[in-house]
Amino acid sequence: MDSFSVETNFTTADWRTYAGAVARRVQGDGYTQFLLTQYLGIACVAVLLCILSFVFPQDLRLGSMFIGAGAGIGSLWIRWWLGRRQYGPEEKGTVLGPRTLIFANDGVTIQRSNSSAFYSWSLFKELEVERENLFIWLERINAVMVPLRDLPSGMTAEEAATRIRTFASQAAAPGGANTLIAQTTAGVAAHPTSPVDGRPTSTVDARLASSASPRTAGPGALRRALGFLSLRPRQAAVGAPSDWAIAGFTAGSLILWLVLDRLRYGHDAEFVPYDAPGFSWYMLPFLLAAWLASRLTRPRVRFRNILFLLAVAGPVIIGAAFLLAHDVPRNLVTAVAVASVVYLIVYLEVGLRALAGRRQSAAVTAIIAITLLFVSVNSAFYFYPTLWSDPEPDTTDNETQVEKAEDLLITQGPRIEAEVNRIAASESGHPGVYFVGFAGVGRQKVFSDEIRLAARRVSDRYDAGHRTVLLLNDRRDVDSHPIATVEGLKLALKDVAAKMDVEQDVLFLSLSSHGSEDPSLSVSNIGVSLRDLSGADLAEALRASGIKWKVIVISACHAGAFIDALRDDNSIILTAAAADRTSFGCSDDRELTYFGEAFYRDALPQSVTLQDAFSRAKADIASREEREHVRASNPQAFFGKAMEQKLAGIDSTAHCNNGCRQSVPESSQTR
Numbered sequence: 141m142d143s144f145s146v147e148t149n150f151t152t153a154d155w156r157t158y159a160g161a162v163a164r165r166v167q168g169d170g171y172t173q174f175l176l177t178q179y180l181g182i183a184c185v186a187v188l189l190c191i192l193s194f195v196f197p198q199d200l201r202l203g204s205m206f207i208g209a210g211a212g213i214g215s216l217w218i219r220w221w222l223g224r225r226q227y228g229p230e231e232k233g234t235v236l237g238p239r240t241l242i243f244a245n246d247g248v249t250i251q252r253s254n255s256s257a258f259y260s261w262s263l264f265k266e267l268e269v270e271r272e273n274l275f276i277w278l279e280r281i282n283a284v285m286v287p288l289r290d291l292p293s294g295m296t297a298e299e300a301a302t303r304i305r306t307f308a309s310q311a312a313a314p315g316g317a318n319t320l321i322a323q324t325t326a327g328v329a330a331h332p333t334s335p336v337d338g339r340p341t342s343t344v345d346a347r348l349a350s351s352a353s354p355r356t357a358g359p360g361a362l363r364r365a366l367g368f369l370s371l372r373p374r375q376a377a378v379g380a381p382s383d384w385a386i387a388g389f390t391a392g393s394l395i396l397w398l399v400l401d402r403l404r405y406g407h408d409a410e411f412v413p414y415d416a417p418g419f420s421w422y423m424l425p426f427l428l429a430a431w432l433a434s435r436l437t438r439p440r441v442r443f444r445n446i447l448f449l450l451a452v453a454g455p456v457i458i459g460a461a462f463l464l465a466h467d468v469p470r471n472l473v474t475a476v477a478v479a480s481v482v483y484l485i486v487y488l489e490v491g492l493r494a495l496a497g498r499r500q501s502a503a504v505t506a507i508i509a510i511t512l513l514f515v516s517v518n519s520a521f522y523f524y525p526t527l528w529s530d531p532e533p534d535t536t537d538n539e540t541q542v543e544k545a546e547d548l549l550i551t552q553g554p555r556i557e558a559e560v561n562r563i564a565a566s567e568s569g570h571p572g573v574y575f576v577g578f579a580g581v582g583r584q585k586v587f588s589d590e591i592r593l594a595a596r597r598v599s600d601r602y603d604a605g606h607r608t609v610l611l612l613n614d615r616r617d618v619d620s621h622p623i624a625t626v627e628g629l630k631l632a633l634k635d636v637a638a639k640m641d642v643e644q645d646v647l648f649l650s651l652s653s654h655g656s657e658d659p660s661l662s663v664s665n666i667g668v669s670l671r672d673l674s675g676a677d678l679a680e681a682l683r684a685s686g687i688k689w690k691v692i693v694i695s696a697c698h699a700g701a702f703i704d705a706l707r708d709d710n711s712i713i714l715t716a717a718a719a720d721r722t723s724f725g726c727s728d729d730r731e732l733t734y735f736g737e738a739f740y741r742d743a744l745p746q747s748v749t750l751q752d753a754f755s756r757a758k759a760d761i762a763s764r765e766e767r768e769h770v771r772a773s774n775p776q777a778f779f780g781k782a783m784e785q786k787l788a789g790i791d792s793t794a795h796c797n798n799g800c801r802q803s804v805p806e807s808s809q810t811r
Contacts (some may be wrong), residue, residue: 584726
């Protein structure tokens with residue numbers, strides 16, 4: 141059969157068409173497979189974000205996490221879009237530009253101005269005719285592309301395809317199925333050529349060849365690691381890392397863990413080796429992820445290369461985990477978490493692409509899936525190995541602490557009496573408000589800070605600054621105020637009642653602590669063993685004081701359980717949570733609990749009545765808890781009819797006298 145030739149000019153559009161054809165053959169034409177290979181990784185990230193938002197509902201916000209993830213994915217797309225040209229062929233290189241394709245009985249010759257290549261028909265695998273191009277596939281990802289626009293005059297695509305099939309069927313296969321004859325003209329560098337169109341083999345191909353043998357030399361382990369971590373792998377993907385390099389980075393991760401864990405326990409921590417075998421649990425996901433990813437990469441990437449890639453990321457993962465758990469401010473946790481997740485996904489995408497030569501969506505998805513599974517299982521069992529523990533208590537120190545605690549408790553009675561003696565006595569004919577504050581737990585400053593703010597707010601509203609008594613458990617200070625104890629509260633209420641006109645004045649009692657459904661409030665201070673305050677204790681203390689008019693605000697989990705023990709017609713009782721619900725915001729790094737922020741800081745200064753303030757606070761708390769996907773605390777209130785009428789007059793007077801000045805909450809008074 142007579143030969144024929146095609147004069148054509150390869151453009152950037154032709155190159156993209158060819159690359160798309162290769163991608164379709166690798167990934168398949170099915171839409172489902174396309175979604176799985178391209179978007180399953182993103183879907184897994186979305187699931188991970190959902191899991192994190194429910195495992196840590198107070199720290200990680202679902203909405204902002206998805207916004208952050210969207211921003212991260214958007215930045216990846218922008219990075220890809222800006223870098224398209226660097227991955228495409230050059231204008232004056234070996235791919236683009238004029239060429240002549242000559243089809244003859246023995247094979248196909250591609251002639252360019254500076255080189256030529258010949259392909260025997262023994263390489264012929266498949267012929268594919270599309271609307272604008274004809275592809276002669278030599279193997280799954282290599283082809284000679286013929287633009288149909290440049291076929292000889294009068295020749296149709298069907299005729300060209302028929303003649304090529306005839307050439308291939310008539311040709312013998314002298315050199316086997318993979319015979320390739322390539323010729324380079326004088327003046328052209330003798331680079332290895334690709335069977336696609338004779339262009340020089342890419343750096344990726346050379347990288348793949350070099351990674352095929354563990355003996356191939358590459359850059360040093362540190363340079364290799366820095367290349368991956370900086371997301372610019374290049375030479376980092378050349379060669380295979382040594383066993384010592386993998387072991388070194390694994391040991392580095394372990395050492396970093398031990399150092400950070402040591403800092404968490406403090407300088408007095410003691411080394412306890414019994415948990416050492418537990419660290420092997422954290423090696424399992426790395427080994428499983430590396431093995432599965434090595435099986436899924438196409439072309440196959442050696443297990444040791446992927447294991448090195450994951451081992452290099454180990455210190456980053458450990459550092460980010462410790463930062464999120466201990467050092468990052470709560471308002472930055474979401475941003476840091478999203479940034480860490482996005483970086484690790486980009487790290488895997490870029491690293492595996494460098495090792496394999498193209499995107500490895502299946503391998504990345506497998507690693508993310510294993511991570512999700514491991515995080516879920518680890519969270520369920522709360523397994524956290526450590527080689528450190530708090531030091532054994534020193535008996536001598538304990539004896540000293542006991543002596544100090546005894547001295548502290550002995551002095552509380554006189555201190556409470558002195559504190560009450562400083563407050564003003566009742567004024568005849570003018571109902572006044574007396575404030576007593578009780579902060580139950582000393583190891584967390586949020587409770588004492590909340591009671592201090594409550595005292596200021598009530599003082600501002602009811603002019604109670606000269607009629608205020610505070611009982612505070614605060615690890616930072618045991619000298620400024622009497623400490624909070626059950627007996628101390630009874631004594632304080634009894635002494636305050638002696639200053640009041642119990643038939644006309646009003647007691648505003650504010651309590652803040654941890655709570656339980658008994659009901660009871662936790663009472664503790666550093667170095668002092670104290671009894672919890674039960675509902676019966678509080679009711680008895682109020683009854684024994686003889687105070688008639690009472691406003692009682694309890695900021696604690698399950699605080700609603702106190703209402704039945706305290707309710708009467710002369711009382712108003714406000715609680716931060718229902719009897720069967722927990723409240724939120726009592727961690728030591730906070731200034732106020734959720735209830736303290738909503739009621740004392742925001743609602744009370746702006747409200748005409750106490751009922752209005754409680755309604756505003758309850759609505760704000762419900763909205764916040766809904767955003768954070770936590771079970772609603774459902775604050776409760778009881779308004780005795782007589783007390784409600786009694787306070788109405790005091791509230792009205794207070795608002796008229798101070799409303800203008802207090803119409804806007806003072807942001808500086810949050811501590």
